[in-house]
């Protein structure tokens with residue numbers, strides 16, 4: 001009898017722990033707010049589009065064949081490939097003091113008007129004071145979609161190799 005009661009009490013304790021954990025988990029709406037899914041098939045080559053993720057601007061630049069062909073090793077390391085197409089996807093905030101740099105398609109580069117910092121079309125820094133290239137948001141690739149806020153193997157590899165913080 002004592003044993004049976006103990007077993008029942010144990011099941012009850014696990015049940016209430018599960019219930020407590022459920023109440024700590026964020027609501028589905030809160031969870032969904034942390035993710036942004038981009039359909040990468042809609043972007044046009046050489047055109048910068050600014051998306052939004054967690055209140056931050058996200059630069060998306062589908063690279064032209066000419067850009068892909070001339071990329072240096074550093075630029076290649078920042079390349080995000082979805083369905084065979086190459087993209088620069090990065091948080092559009094200067095890594096100096098957080099201004100939003102502007103893109104010049106003729107120069108294929110970004111200029112931060114605040115203190116003159118510059119970045120290339122791959123988002124790598126080319127002129128100080130920014131200490132590093134644009135940060136790359138956590139991402140996961142699923143078919144032709146890119147989910148910002150989820151960590152996939154491509155992002156993990158970039159982080160581990162120091163391409164992004």
Ligand code: FES
Nearest residue numbers: 094096097112117
């Ligand atoms: S904030 Fe961009 S150069 Fe200073």
